[in-house]
Amino acid sequence: MASGQRRRISPTIYDVAQAAGVAPSTVSRTFSRPGRVNSETADRIRKVAAELGYRTNPMARALATTHSSLIALVVPDITNPVYFEIINGVQDEAAEAGYTVLLVDSRESDKREREALERALPIVDGIVLGTSRMSDASIRMIAKQKPMVALNRAVREIPSVVPDNARGVRRALEHLGELGHDPVTYLAGPEASWADGMRWRGLREASLELSVHVRRLGPLSPNVAGGVAGAKAWMLAPTSGVIAYNDLVAIGFIRAVQGRGIGVPSDVSVVGYDNIFAADLVSPALTTVATPRRALGAAAVRNLVAQIKGAHPRGGPPVVVPVKLVERASTAEAPGAAVRLPHSGGHTVPDILPAPENA
Amino acid sequence: MASGQRRRISPTIYDVAQAAGVAPSTVSRTFSRPGRVNSETADRIRKVAAELGYRTNPMARALATTHSSLIALVVPDITNPVYFEIINGVQDEAAEAGYTVLLVDSRESDKREREALERALPIVDGIVLGTSRMSDASIRMIAKQKPMVALNRAVREIPSVVPDNARGVRRALEHLGELGHDPVTYLAGPEASWADGMRWRGLREASLELSVHVRRLGPLSPNVAGGVAGAKAWMLAPTSGVIAYNDLVAIGFIRAVQGRGIGVPSDVSVVGYDNIFAADLVSPALTTVATPRRALGAAAVRNLVAQIKGAHPRGGPPVVVPVKLVERASTAEAPGAAVRLPHSGGHTVPDILPAPENA
DNA sequence: TTGAAAGCGCTAACAT
DNA sequence: ATGTTAGCGCTTTCAA
Numbered sequence: 118m119a120s121g122q123r124r125r126i127s128p129t130i131y132d133v134a135q136a137a138g139v140a141p142s143t144v145s146r147t148f149s150r151p152g153r154v155n156s157e158t159a160d161r162i163r164k165v166a167a168e169l170g171y172r173t174n175p176m177a178r179a180l181a182t183t184h185s186s187l188i189a190l191v192v193p194d195i196t197n198p199v200y201f202e203i204i205n206g207v208q209d210e211a212a213e214a215g216y217t218v219l220l221v222d223s224r225e226s227d228k229r230e231r232e233a234l235e236r237a238l239p240i241v242d243g244i245v246l247g248t249s250r251m252s253d254a255s256i257r258m259i260a261k262q263k264p265m266v267a268l269n270r271a272v273r274e275i276p277s278v279v280p281d282n283a284r285g286v287r288r289a290l291e292h293l294g295e296l297g298h299d300p301v302t303y304l305a306g307p308e309a310s311w312a313d314g315m316r317w318r319g320l321r322e323a324s325l326e327l328s329v330h331v332r333r334l335g336p337l338s339p340n341v342a343g344g345v346a347g348a349k350a351w352m353l354a355p356t357s358g359v360i361a362y363n364d365l366v367a368i369g370f371i372r373a374v375q376g377r378g379i380g381v382p383s384d385v386s387v388v389g390y391d392n393i394f395a396a397d398l399v400s401p402a403l404t405t406v407a408t409p410r411r412a413l414g415a416a417a418v419r420n421l422v423a424q425i426k427g428a429h430p431r432g433g434p435p436v437v438v439p440v441k442l443v444e445r446a447s448t449a450e451a452p453g454a455a456v457r458l459p460h461s462g463g464h465t466v467p468d469i470l471p472a473p474e475n476a
Numbered sequence: 477m478a479s480g481q482r483r484r485i486s487p488t489i490y491d492v493a494q495a496a497g498v499a500p501s502t503v504s505r506t507f508s509r510p511g512r513v514n515s516e517t518a519d520r521i522r523k524v525a526a527e528l529g530y531r532t533n534p535m536a537r538a539l540a541t542t543h544s545s546l547i548a549l550v551v552p553d554i555t556n557p558v559y560f561e562i563i564n565g566v567q568d569e570a571a572e573a574g575y576t577v578l579l580v581d582s583r584e585s586d587k588r589e590r591e592a593l594e595r596a597l598p599i600v601d602g603i604v605l606g607t608s609r610m611s612d613a614s615i616r617m618i619a620k621q622k623p624m625v626a627l628n629r630a631v632r633e634i635p636s637v638v639p640d641n642a643r644g645v646r647r648a649l650e651h652l653g654e655l656g657h658d659p660v661t662y663l664a665g666p667e668a669s670w671a672d673g674m675r676w677r678g679l680r681e682a683s684l685e686l687s688v689h690v691r692r693l694g695p696l697s698p699n700v701a702g703g704v705a706g707a708k709a710w711m712l713a714p715t716s717g718v719i720a721y722n723d724l725v726a727i728g729f730i731r732a733v734q735g736r737g738i739g740v741p742s743d744v745s746v747v748g749y750d751n752i753f754a755a756d757l758v759s760p761a762l763t764t765v766a767t768p769r770r771a772l773g774a775a776a777v778r779n780l781v782a783q784i785k786g787a788h789p790r791g792g793p794p795v796v797v798p799v800k801l802v803e804r805a806s807t808a809e810a811p812g813a814a815v816r817l818p819h820s821g822g823h824t825v826p827d828i829l830p831a832p833e834n835a
Numbered sequence: 836t837t838g839a840a841a842g843c844g845c846t847a848a849c850a851t
Numbered sequence: 852a853t854g855t856t857a858g859c860g861c862t863t864t865c866a867a
Contacts (some may be wrong), residue, residue: 129844140854145846155852175539175599177844179857185535187599196560196753204554208581217595220579222567238574240534240546341757368757394555398700398727400759488860499838504862514836536860831846 128169137165148173179240188216188421189237190414191230195222198393199363199410200247203268205322206414207245214422216242227251238263243421245414248312264424266417267435270311276424277418277435282312283319285406285440287327288390289360290320292404292442294329297451298358298386304347304370305335306362313362316390320360332356337366344369352377357385357451364389364396364405371399371447392443401446408440426469483597487528496524507532512525534827538599547575547780548596549773550589554581557752558722559606562627565773566604569766573781575601583783586610595757597622602780604773611641623783626794627668627774635783636794637775641671642678644765644799646686648719648747649679651801653688656810657717657745661705663692663729665721672721675749679719696725711736715811716744723755723764730758730806741808751802760805767799 130144137144139158144417146154147162154162179185190207192200193404197471211218219237223230227250237244243264249256254275259265260275267277286303293301303320306313317333324331334350337343344366351359351370361367371381381387381401389396392407401463424430478798489503496503498517505513506521513521513541522528530749538544549566551559561563570577582589586609596603602623608615609664612631616626619634626636645662652660662679665672683690693709703725710729718725726748730740740746740760748755751766775795783789 139787141854149846172598174844176535176544179535180539181846195563201555205583222563239531393752395757398754502837533860540862775858
């Protein structure tokens with residue numbers, strides 16, 4: 118008693134079957150495999166169903182078929198703008214294929230990622246694993262239980278789709294080279310980062326080809342604080358060209374050097390990576406490598422759905438999607454061989470790398 | 477033949493029951509209502525279950541209980557930084573209560589929102605509806621089918637949790653007033669926005685109390701472009717103090733006026749709303765009203781879970797969570813009665829409000 | 836405290 | 852093309 122509104126109890130295929138004068142299985146077929154039933158009866162059934170307000174019960178269907186039409190998308194940090202477009206790409210492609218996506222945010226925590234995956238695993242048909250914090254071994258473990266594709270990271274034996282990191286940094290270096298910057302500093306990402314490894318490697322190769330010298334500085338944490346730390350270290354041996362591991366690092370770097378009276382791009386040109394939302398908001402607007410994140414997500418889903426539908430997971434080389442350089446205001450002609458530092462000379466700088474990031 | 481790895485078939489309560497020498501129902505109780513079974517037998521069952529790698533099947537449980545332990549969180553735009561913390565708050569609180577959250581991004585589209593909700597409805601136990609694009613009537617319709625709580629918007633008859641908009645704008649105006657700004661321009665949000673209505677109302681009340689004049693300018697779309705349009709209009713009758721509907725609008729406004737050679741905060745002080753990620757990244761860093769988004773999300777989930785557990789949805793006044801002003805660099809002492817405009821006088825400005833936003 | 840048995844709503848052989 | 856009939860794996864009376 119004292120009941121609030123009562124939630125209506127839904128009709129089942131049995132109710133519809135009775136009302137339409139057919140067998141329950143015919144009703145089931147009408148909704149699960151149209152075509153397997155006479156179009157006239159089907160129409161009648163659909164009509165009756167509509168009148169009764171029948172809706173197929175996904176749980177019952179899932180139990181019977183062992184398919185939930187749910188896929189999980191795991192990202193390390195929903196807060197990171199990099200994932201916006203990936204999420205959209207995944208959602209769209211999934212919807213198109215008739216899947217609903219369960220978005221899991223692991224918050225950069227190994228523990229959380231495991232727990233969330235644990236929760237999700239039994240109810241999803243497959244997993245898109247974005248930039249995982251877990252070990253390759255753990256990942257393969259999970260891939261044994263459900264179809265999976267790795268995103269932004271190539272995992273051996275697991276279908277993977279990654280952006281063309283090598284080409285991205287190459288374009289960045291090319292751009293800086295054309296503007297006369299040499300040498301160029303690479304503000305490196307986290308040590309454990311697969312992407313950082315790829316980028317640094319790509320940079321070294323490009324360095325040879327383009328005859329532009331490249332120095333590595335890091336590791337840095339992949340955020341604004343990391344950029345600030347990088348700036349401190351860079352002051353020890355400044356270069357007029359800088360390529361950052363990602364846009365956040367680039368932004369942190371720029372703010373830090375600007376704070377020291379160094380102009381961007383008048384004194385240093387810096388290029389970011391990812392082309393996040395904020396890249397166009399900061400001053401100066403950031404020149405950066407745009408990764409096709411939406412395409413990345415879509416490609417991952419296509420592959421995953423294929424697996425779910427029975428395709429053999431192909432453990433071959435990862436699918437590589439193209440990137441492009443977006444030129445904005447943070448890069449310009451090199452001022453000369455070396456950047457002019459206002460305080461250079463008598464200025465004291467920290468002598469340990471990377472500098473602590475609590476500045 | 478060509479077979480990929482085969483996914484292991486999972487043991488059921490029957491397997492565990494047999495191995496442990498008990499009835500299936502006892503195994504079920506062990507996991508679904510511990511305490512209803514002798515602790516020794518329970519231990520034994522758990523041990524056997526662990527050995528067999530038994531995991532309870534959520535679909536089967538859902539079918540039997542009609543509870544999925546899933547809740548949906550609907551947001552209009554995952555891309556909007558405002559939702560980061562809300563999402564985190566919801567996820568955390570949900571996890572704590574034993575629920576997994578199905579994140580639905582409606583992309584500002586009524587159609588999408590409906591479709592996604594349609595998909596989600598049958599599989600979730602309840603819904604947290606953030607800043608819906610739908611009409612109150614549609615919302616109530618859905619609330620009839622599943623427990624629901626509205627977020628960031630008060631819907632009559634539906635439990636709602638909202639930030640203290642009135643107090644937020646009051647603090648903003650107070651701050652500007654103390655710095656000597658009067659009158660102050662309010663860069664209004666979308667016409668249909670519930671939050672905008674609340675803020676404007678709060679502003680008028682505060683205006684009376686604080687004796688600071690306030691003008692409304694808008695409606696503007698709630699993004700950077702809207703801020704740019706607002707700046708154009710503001711040029712017609714500039715004020716030294718500006719309060720924006722949200723941070724994005726504030727950022728757009730600032731960039732636009734800076735482009736005209738107007739200094740922030742030297743010529744105009746502007747305060748944003750929301751305290752999004754980027755607010756601390758732009759130059760000057762934005763003074764803004766911080767809404768406790770994580771708390772907002774958590775409160776919504778607590779309410780929702782209570783409803784799911786059988787509490788009567790309370791249609792009373794919305795739960796209001798407190799906000800606070802974060803002072804940064806975009807506000808300062810007023811330069812005088814009116815702002816000095818470099819081009820004021822002979823400068824031509826558009827004469828229709830709001831200005832087209834494709835500038 | 837435990838067991839036996841009847842569903843939950845749907846799908847999928849197998850028959851007709 | 853449609854009907855019959857078992858389940859899918861779990862929960863939940865009802866008995867014992």
